[in-house]
Amino acid sequence: MTDDGTLQNPRILLIVSGGIAAYKALDLIRRLKDQGCSVRVILTQAAMQFITPLAASSLSGQKVYSEIFSLTDEAEIGHIRLSREADLVLVAPATADLMAKMASGHADDLASTVLLATDKRVLIAPSMNVRMWEHAATQRNVATLKSDGVLFVGPAEGDMACGEYGLGRMSEITEIVAAVMGAVSGSTNMSAPLQSLKGKHVLVTAGPTHEPIDDVRYIANRSSGKQGYAIAHAAKAAGARVTLVSGPTSIPPPEGVKHISVLTAQEMRDATMEALPADVFISCAAVADWRVTKVSAGKIKKSKARPPQIDLTENPDILTEVSRSSSRPRLVIGFAAETDALIQNARTKLSKKGCDIIVANDVSSGTDVMGGEENTVHIVRASGVESWPKSSKSDVARKLVALCAGELS
Ligand SMILES: Cc1cc2nc3c(=O)[nH]c(=O)nc-3n(C[C@H](O)[C@H](O)[C@H](O)COP(=O)(O)O)c2cc1C
Numbered sequence: 001m002t003d004d005g006t007l008q009n010p011r012i013l014l015i016v017s018g019g020i021a022a023y024k025a026l027d028l029i030r031r032l033k034d035q036g037c038s039v040r041v042i043l044t045q046a047a048m049q050f051i052t053p054l055a056a057s058s059l060s061g062q063k064v065y066s067e068i069f070s071l072t073d074e075a076e077i078g079h080i081r082l083s084r085e086a087d088l089v090l091v092a093p094a095t096a097d098l099m100a101k102m103a104s105g106h107a108d109d110l111a112s113t114v115l116l117a118t119d120k121r122v123l124i125a126p127s128m129n130v131r132m133w134e135h136a137a138t139q140r141n142v143a144t145l146k147s148d149g150v151l152f153v154g155p156a157e158g159d160m161a162c163g164e165y166g167l168g169r170m171s172e173i174t175e176i177v178a179a180v181m182g183a184v185s186g187s188t189n190m191s192a193p194l195q196s197l198k199g200k201h202v203l204v205t206a207g208p209t210h211e212p213i214d215d216v217r218y219i220a221n222r223s224s225g226k227q228g229y230a231i232a233h234a235a236k237a238a239g240a241r242v243t244l245v246s247g248p249t250s251i252p253p254p255e256g257v258k259h260i261s262v263l264t265a266q267e268m269r270d271a272t273m274e275a276l277p278a279d280v281f282i283s284c285a286a287v288a289d290w291r292v293t294k295v296s297a298g299k300i301k302k303s304k305a306r307p308p309q310i311d312l313t314e315n316p317d318i319l320t321e322v323s324r325s326s327s328r329p330r331l332v333i334g335f336a337a338e339t340d341a342l343i344q345n346a347r348t349k350l351s352k353k354g355c356d357i358i359v360a361n362d363v364s365s366g367t368d369v370m371g372g373e374e375n376t377v378h379i380v381r382a383s384g385v386e387s388w389p390k391s392s393k394s395d396v397a398r399k400l401v402a403l404c405a406g407e408l409s
Contacts, residue, residue: 018046033308
């Protein structure tokens with residue numbers, strides 16, 4: 001156990017059930033080992049239709065288990081031993097079938113018996129067709145499992161192997177690893193980061209920009225800076241060196257974070273470029289798209305003639321510039337605040353700006369996202385979209401930081 005309560009080499013018992021996402025479990029084993037976990041694998045009979053015990057044991061470096069009636073293993077009451085010699089039982093992918101067995105307490109194969117016999121936390125990553133996920137039976141099982149204390153990561157929304165689109169995709173491997181590390185840290189918050197960004201530089205922009213019209217007036221937007229500040233705070237808590245380039249907000253800078261105050265988009269661009277290199281760039285600021293071409297000196301006076309005409313010029317695109325820069329951070333994440341066609345616009349932004357991830361959030365009136373305490377975000381990658389449930393901006397920040405840590409590992 002380390003000072004921050006983290007298990008040093010968590011022992012993960014990974015149960016792979018027979019879904020189409022089973023092949024991803026092989027990458028999951030590798031990623032968990034990268035995090036210092038030891039991984040012991042149980043394959044259901046159906047899982048062995050998708051991956052071989054040989055592949056799982058080669059990657060885990062351990063024997064793979066699949067038979068309940070194995071004379072050699074059961075001589076030591078193997079199903080009990082397996083469940084006890086773990087810090088966490090992870091089911092990934094979790095099929096509808098295995099979830100149903102878990103919810104009703106079946107124990108008719110090694111996986112379900114271990115799940116019934118375990119005294120450890122159980123984390124599951126469901127993966128199935130959208131109709132299977134939405135079926136009343138599955139939803140009843142989800143409710144039962146949640147009330148039994150089973151932890152969930154996902155499922156995500158996105159394109160499915162069967163050609164359909166919807167909720168039911170297994171969460172990204174980085175998400176699952178982050179959830180595992182949150183669970184073994186003993187945290188009640190599944191996404192709480194460990195010191196997983198130690199030694200990394202995270203550069204965050206936050207808040208609105210103010211574009212002056214004259215000496216007293218300016219163009220602004222409703223951004224409060226709360227989401228960006230929460231990200232800076234979470235990255236700091238995860239051990240990163242953090243630079244926060246912030247437009248005008250009323251929030252005190254998080255402790256231990258290098259805070260650079262700016263006013264305009266141009267100033268934000270300059271401060272951001274100067275703060276590079278970084279390992280991660282998170283562009284959360286609501287940067288004004290345009291500035292006033294000719295800022296008037298003094299205060300424009302009201303006159304009987306027509307109101308003053310304000311001519312606008314496009315501001316620099318900070319996200320694109322960082323993405324295309326020669327000192328591009330390994331991970332570049334942009335936010336897309338949209339009022340229409342959220343996912344479609346986020347996908348366009350992702351390819352146009354050259355970043356790795358767009359965090360899309362709906363800021364139309366009534367959502368109370370701008371200035372509010374909560375956010376509903378969609379993680380848009382070239383490979384698909386993952387929708388996170390509505391949660392506090394701090395929880396979104398912690399999850400995003402955990403995701404960054406996973407991506408960097
Ligand atoms: C090609 C194929 C893909 C499947 N994919 C899934 C899936 O993604 N999720 C799921 O819940 N079931 C899926 N199934 C159905 C399960 O394999 C089936 O319910 C099986 O009994 C699950 O056994 P297990 O839960 O013991 O592993 C799939 C079946 C086939 C033939």
